[in-house]
Amino acid sequence: MSPATENRLSSRALALALSEVESGRSLTREVACGLLRCDDYLLPQLLSAARTAKERFKPGVITYSRKVFIPLTNLCRDYCGYCVFRKDPGDAGAHTMTPDEVLEVVRNGERLGCTEALFSLGDKPELLFPEMRATLHRLGYRSTLQYLEAMCELVLRESTLLPHPNPGLLSPEWIRRLAAVSPSMGLMLESTNANLLQPDAAHDNAPDKLPARRLRTIEEAGKQGVPFTTGLLIGIGESIEDRVDTLLAIQQMHERYGHIQEVIVQNFRAKPGIPMQDSPEPTLGDMLRTVAIARLLMPRMNVQAPPNLSAPFYDELLEAGINDWGGVSPLTPDFINPEKPWPHLEQLRLRTEARGFQLESRLPVYPEFLPRVLARPGLLRDRVRAAAGEDGYARRAA
Numbered sequence: 001m002s003p004a005t006e007n008r009l010s011s012r013a014l015a016l017a018l019s020e021v022e023s024g025r026s027l028t029r030e031v032a033c034g035l036l037r038c039d040d041y042l043l044p045q046l047l048s049a050a051r052t053a054k055e056r057f058k059p060g061v062i063t064y065s066r067k068v069f070i071p072l073t074n075l076c077r078d079y080c081g082y083c084v085f086r087k088d089p090g091d092a093g094a095h096t097m098t099p100d101e102v103l104e105v106v107r108n109g110e111r112l113g114c115t116e117a118l119f120s121l122g123d124k125p126e127l128l129f130p131e132m133r134a135t136l137h138r139l140g141y142r143s144t145l146q147y148l149e150a151m152c153e154l155v156l157r158e159s160t161l162l163p164h165p166n167p168g169l170l171s172p173e174w175i176r177r178l179a180a181v182s183p184s185m186g187l188m189l190e191s192t193n194a195n196l197l198q199p200d201a202a203h204d205n206a207p208d209k210l211p212a213r214r215l216r217t218i219e220e221a222g223k224q225g226v227p228f229t230t231g232l233l234i235g236i237g238e239s240i241e242d243r244v245d246t247l248l249a250i251q252q253m254h255e256r257y258g259h260i261q262e263v264i265v266q267n268f269r270a271k272p273g274i275p276m277q278d279s280p281e282p283t284l285g286d287m288l289r290t291v292a293i294a295r296l297l298m299p300r301m302n303v304q305a306p307p308n309l310s311a312p313f314y315d316e317l318l319e320a321g322i323n324d325w326g327g328v329s330p331l332t333p334d335f336i337n338p339e340k341p342w343p344h345l346e347q348l349r350l351r352t353e354a355r356g357f358q359l360e361s362r363l364p365v366y367p368e369f370l371p372r373v374l375a376r377p378g379l380l381r382d383r384v385r386a387a388a389g390e391d392g393y394a395r396r397a398a
Contacts, residue, residue: 196236232247
């Protein structure tokens with residue numbers, strides 16, 4: 001039997017398995033890995049199955065969160081090979097925002113109809129840098145997480161925006177404390193492959209990226225019932241099997257606790273000056289296949305892909321089964337990928353509608369997770385209730 005015949009048979013087997021998935025059978029790890037490698041002949045069937053699954057879940061609607069991006073501090077003790085966000089003290093652009101700077105961004109965003117304040121920050125930089133400890137002392141705080149907690153509370157108290165923090169690894173106590181001042185929070189799993197921490201790999205010298213530690217944080221959020229965002233980062237040296245295993249780890253965590261509100265499929269983008277500047281980027285085909293597999297593995301999960309990282313062809317991701325664009329800002333850049341501007345919101349709406357969907361503005365917490373937040377009395381509940389419309393989307397919808 002020739003290799004060409006073997007490949008055709010493999011494609012036939014995958015096509016048959018995909019038909020069974022369309023009929024309601026669960027997608028297995030083996031088939032998922034095969035479909036991530038599928039040829040272009042099978043790709044339209046894969047995308048059709050994923051879009052159909054999305055439409056059964058949330059028909060006709062694609063959501064996004066109108067946000068401001070608040071880089072509370074870009075000092076970080078982790079050195080990831082793909083990151084331009086993190087800085088050391090003394091580096092050009094190293095900065096920790098003051099409360100006045102946070103409020104200025106929030107109030108400007110409020111005037112533009114934003115509903116989310118997305119806090120991004122380095123993971124506990126004060127443990128490595130005495131300069132960060134001095135900054136925190138000057139501001140009146142003992143740790144970066146304590147400062148983050150105070151800034152989330154400040155946003156709640158002084159604006160209509162809702163905080164969504166992405167602070168890195170968290171203890172059970174800090175999950176509890178941040179959940180009192182934010183309706184949702186997030187931590188990218190990125191990959192379950194611990195070999196990415198080996199020398200010269202993507203997570204070399206980034207101990208907070210150990211998969212077991214990140215999974216513990218995600219699990220603890222589940223135990224506490226916190227609406228949680230996570231996802232995978234593709235193109236950082238992982239294998240096809242790693243991508244599937246990462247999605248399966250997320251799926252299994254959600255099956256256990258029911259708290260994961262969305263899964264992000266994010267693609268690595270090369271940038272000058274990073275250790276991975278010459279590493280190949282995932283193709284659009286890689287993204288389409290990975291998004292489709294995420295949808296088929298988790299048919300009732302909110303699946304998101306950032307539009308700016310797949311520009312100018314981001315609307316094709318709608319054919320792969322996403323139902324959300326993530327946070328998009330009319331004000332602030334994507335500080336993690338500053339070379340990739342957000343699409344203009346009107347352009348996002350037009351391109352979404354051209355694919356047959358209606359664009360809806362949501363809160364940082366999805367409608368189906370609102371009851372968890374509204375069950376807790378206090379300022380957070382009051383702010384979420386005021387921001388949510390009757391359908392659970394943002395009251396000031398786009």
